[in-house]
Amino acid sequence: xxQLEEAEKKSIQSGKKxxxxxxxxxxxxxxxxxxxxxxxxxVPYVNLEKEKIDPRVLQIIPEPIAxxxxxxxxxxxxxxxxxxxxxxxxxxxxxxxxxxxxLKIRPRLASPASIQTILKQYxxxxxxxxxxIIKKETPALTAYAxxxxxxxxxxxxxxxxxxxxxxxxxxxxxxxxxxxxTFTLNRAKKK
Numbered sequence: 001x002x003q004l005e006e007a008e009k010k011s012i013q014s015g016k017k018x019x020x021x022x023x024x025x026x027x028x029x030x031x032x033x034x035x036x037x038x039x040x041x042x043v044p045y046v047n048l049e050k051e052k053i054d055p056r057v058l059q060i061i062p063e064p065i066a067x068x069x070x071x072x073x074x075x076x077x078x079x080x081x082x083x084x085x086x087x088x089x090x091x092x093x094x095x096x097x098x099x100x101x102x103l104k105i106r107p108r109l110a111s112p113a114s115i116q117t118i119l120k121q122y123x124x125x126x127x128x129x130x131x132x133i134i135k136k137e138t139p140a141l142t143a144y145a146x147x148x149x150x151x152x153x154x155x156x157x158x159x160x161x162x163x164x165x166x167x168x169x170x171x172x173x174x175x176x177x178x179x180x181x182t183f184t185l186n187r188a189k190k191k
Contacts, residue, residue, distance in 0.1 A: 003027050031111055038109040043088045048074055048114040053121055057081075060101050063122040069093045072110075072118040079103050084110035084118065 001009075007025055011018045019037070022028045028036075031047070038045035053074050060073045060081060071085040071093055081103040085093075088107035098105045 034111050043109050046084050046108040049117045070115050082106045084108045
């Protein structure tokens with residue numbers, strides 16, 4: 001029995017895809033399997049693990065859709081958008097992106113590692129974008145916070161003066177009430 005026949009048998013028994021079994025048994029490498037799938041499907045294979053994608057191109061496909069459907073935009077030329085994906089036969093996702101981006105879509109097959117590498121770039125582009133906003137707005141926010149603290153401190157002093165003038169406060173602050181509080185606290189500590 002050949003390695004392929006053994007892998008087919010194992011695939012049927014385990015319910016796994018033949019490709020998964022071939023990779024698990026180290027009969028073929030994952031990247032070679034994906035290249036073979038690309039060849040069979042007639043779709044180019046791309047490896048994006050070392051690529052830095054232009055954030056404007058990356059943002060054409062919103063991050064939630066990219067993560068859910070394992071698809072990322074990596075190159076735009078004119079009205080054509082090249083997308084790397086795990087399943088280039090997912091015509092529904094391709095059609096959705098075509099309509100929302102109003103671009104011609106060219107699907108490419110990529111490895112899960114390639115897709116994950118690019119998905120991390122979404123986070124980096126957000127960190128850069130929000131980092132710039134935070135740097136720009138920090139002085140204004142700091143000044144605003146200091147103004148608010150000054151106003152609250154001033155209002156706090158006014159409230160304290162108003163409260164001291166209330167009759168109930170004057171009663172509570174009498175020497176008798178202060179002794180009663182001390183007595184109550186001391187009894188509570190003894191228990």
